[in-house]
Amino acid sequence: MKNKKIGEVLKRYRKLNGYQVRDVASVLQTKYHLNVAEKTIYGWESNQAHPTTDMFLTLCEIYQIGNIANIFYPSSPDVTEFALSPEERVLIEAYREHPELQSAIRRMLEMNQNSEK
DSSP: OOOTHHHHHHHHHHHHTTOOHHHHHHHHHHHHOOOOOHHHHHHHHTTSSOOOHHHHHHHHHHTTOOOHHHHHSOSSTTOOOOOOOHHHHHHHHHHHHOHHHHHHHHHHTTOOTTOOO
16 A cells, blocks of 8 residues: 555544544454554554555544545545545434435425435
8 A cells, every 4th residue: 555645544534533543542452352552553644654454444444434445546636535524424324214304304404406415
């Protein structure tokens, strides 16, 4: 993995999810049984080193990064990165699970029926 954006994005998503580096190290230890020093995580975030592919995918899971390709390797310079907070992700999932309420939500938010999603 030679992408210099990896560290920047990992750091941003860690913060977006409300994690301190020590929290990430703790989650890696308790949930995944992986011993990773905080210094190592800082190294990944500053691009001094990159995580292995398996570790990278684990971090993406922890940070709830769903579309890895779009975030780390956008297909064109015009692609806008749109990061969601965990709360926004829950709201979107609830919206999708309740199609009977979507029309009312669009009206409440003053969204046109044909707005881009």
